[in-house]
Every structure is written in C-alpha cells, then in structure tokens.
C-alpha cells in the first residue's frame with residue numbers, strides 16, 4: 001500500500017509555514033527527529049553520560065544505513081561527514097605505482113574533487129570527464145579516461161548543480177573492464193531513490209544524513225565492500241577505528257577488522273539520535289515509494305516550467321534525474337531571495353536556482369513555486385544564452 005503522504009507531510013511543521021524546496025541542501029525537520037534531539041537532552045539530564053546507550057545508538061545508525069543501501073553493517077563506517085570518510089579512504093590508497101589515476105566527473109561536489117586532487121603530492125593523477133554540449137555526461141564519455149592505469153573512478157550519483165543522475169551501471173562496467181574500483185558519492189541521491197550498492201556493484205559509497213535521510217549535519221557514512229576492507233589500512237585513524245576500542249593501547253595501531261577502521265574519534269553522539277530517527281522514518285516510507293513520489297513532483301515541476309517558457313537544465317528523462325530541478329536565471333542569488341520573500345525556500349548554485357523535492361512535498365508546492373517563477377520571469381528570467 002502506498003504511504004499516506006498527506007499524513008506524513010503533517011509531521012514536518014515547517015511545511016505549514018513555508019514552501020520548502022531545499023532538501024538538496026538540508027531536509028525539513030520531522031517531529032520524530034525533533035523528539036530524538038529532545039531525548040538526547042533528556043538522557044543528559046537524567047543519566048549524565050550514558051556511553052552504553054550512545055555506542056548502541058551509533059551501532060543502530062550503522063545497521064539502518066546498511067539496511068537502506070543493501071550492505072552489511074560491517075561494511076559501514078559512521079563518519080562526521082562525507083569529507084571525513086573520503087579522507088580516510090584516500091589515506092588507505094597507494095598512488096606510488098603505475099595505477100595512480102583517479103577519474104572523476106565534472107559533476108562532482110567540490111569536497112570530493114578537492115580531496116582527490118589533494119592526493120596529487122602522493123602520486124595521484126586526477127583526470128576530469130567533462131560534460132557534453134547538452135550538459136549531460138553519458139557513461140560513454142568515461143570510456144576514454146578509464147584505462148589500465150586507473151585505480152579509482154570517483155563519481156557523484158546525482159549532480160548537486162543541475163540534478164543530473166549519472167549512469168552508474170554503465171560507468172561501473174567500464175571500470176570493471178579495466179580493473180578499476182568505483183566510489184559513489186551518493187549524498188544527493190541516498191534517501192530520495194532506491195539505492196543498492198550490491199546491485200550497482202560499486203566498491204565504495206559515501207553519503208550523509210542532512211539531506212534526504214531526514215537527519216542532521218555532522219554525521220555521514222562510508223560503505224566499503226567487505227572483500228576490500230582488510231586490504232585497506234587507513235593512515236587516518238583514531239581510537240574508535242581500533243579493533244578493541246576499550247583497549248586504550250598506546251603501543252600500536254590495530255585497525256578494526258571491519259569498516260569501522262575508517263572511523264576516527266568519539267562518535268557524533270547527539271547526531272546519532274537524530275540520524276536514527278530520520279532513517280527509521282525513511283525506511284518506513286520506503287525508498288521506492290519516495291522515489292516514485294519525487295519523480296511525480298519533479299516531472300510536474302518541469303512541465304509547469306516549460307509552460308511558462310522557463311525551462312529547467314535538469315534532464316527530462318526520468319532515469320537521468322534526481323530530486324532537484326535546476327532552473328537557469330540571469331540573477332540566481334536574487335531569485336532565491338525573491339522566492340524567499342514569497343515564503344518559498346530554494347537555493348542557488350552557479351546560475352541556477354535549485355528546487356529540491358522530497359516525499360513530504362506536494363503538488364501545491366510545485367504550483368506555488370512555478371506561479372512565483374512566472375511572476376519573476378520578466379525581471380530574473382533565463383540568461384540570453386538559454387532563452
């Protein structure tokens with residue numbers, strides 16, 4: 001049975017006050033997640049420090065992330081951010097040999113590209129796959145870049161700038177043919193669509209809890225395929241990355257035999273409360289149902305925008321699109337401000353305003369956004385090149 005989206009919407013109080021289309025930046029806060037933050041404070045007042053409970057919460061988040069993306073808990077590190085997970089992974093890779101190439105796309109979020117470029121002094125060579133004339137990057141565009149020298153293909157699932165979704169299966173196939181590994185940055189997709197790391201056959205995946213996972217900033221995850229875990233020894237380490245956290249051994253680094261070796265210090269305790277509540281809620285809704293709902297809303301939004309002759313730069317094909325609809329403007333930052341003044345929360349990247357949808361949005365949100373865009377078109381419409 002399909003979830004009752006109208007009832008779910010009422011669990012997000014900000015939606016009574018705002019047309020909230022900013023989940024690609026930060027999700028709306030659910031009552032249950034607010035209650036989880038309150039529970040943390042209550043525990044602090046009641047017990048003081050409850051480490052047993054806090055470690056259990058961290059493990060609960062690990063298991064919920066694993067369930068969400070089709071992995072085993074031992075394949076999941078709980079990190080402070082995507083950046084923390086990628087830095088830890090990078091520290092375990094060796095670029096001193098002939099397989100020193102890292103292939104990334106021009107759709108990457110800055111932190112991912114920057115971290116891979118930061119490996120250049122260690123011998124890495126970073127090659128970018130550019131977007132085509134239509135603004136998209138098909139799998140075939142990676143064919144030339146991925147070769148026998150490629151160690152890692154590090155790609156975003158959905159581009160944060162324009163909402164375009166890469167053909168992960170096609171790119172993985174090219175990587176496999178050359179013996180390269182694949183890292184998926186799924187921050188802009190996880191929670192907004194079905195995502196099964198085993199079906200996609202990626203080796204690594206990183207994401208975080210503040211967008212479509214309904215949680216908070218300050219907590220993320222890194223998936224590492226089980227068969228690779230023990231061959232990778234991060235030099236980026238810490239006491240929560242050790243085999244026995246309680247050993248307090250200062251004589252050696254003994255990494256955990258599972259993906260916890262990619263963690264570092266004290267877990268993000270308060271964020272675990274919120275992340276757990278958000279993940280539980282999302283798993284109850286189901287990522288297939290969320291994906292279907294979001295697809296309906298983005299398709300409606302793109303149709304309405306075409307009607308007002310202010311077309312989006314987001315791919316119209318369902319399988320090439322995530323939860324964001326990006327619309328080019330000659331003054332995107334001002335457009336975001338004008339929309340905000342009308343109670344519509346969006347964000348801008350480059351020359352685009354981004355409207356990002358989650359299952360808690362509805363048709364009225366789409367229509368409110370497009371009606372405001374129609375009003376603002378004369379003043380802030382598309383730049384001459386795309387008109």
Ligand SMILES: Cc1ncc(COP(=O)(O)O)c(C=O)c1O
Nearest residue numbers: 081082083109111160187188208
């Ligand atoms: C695709 C993608 N990767 C990474 C990040 C940021 O990661 P971090 O958790 O390191 O801030 C974002 C944030 O917007 C993102 O959209």
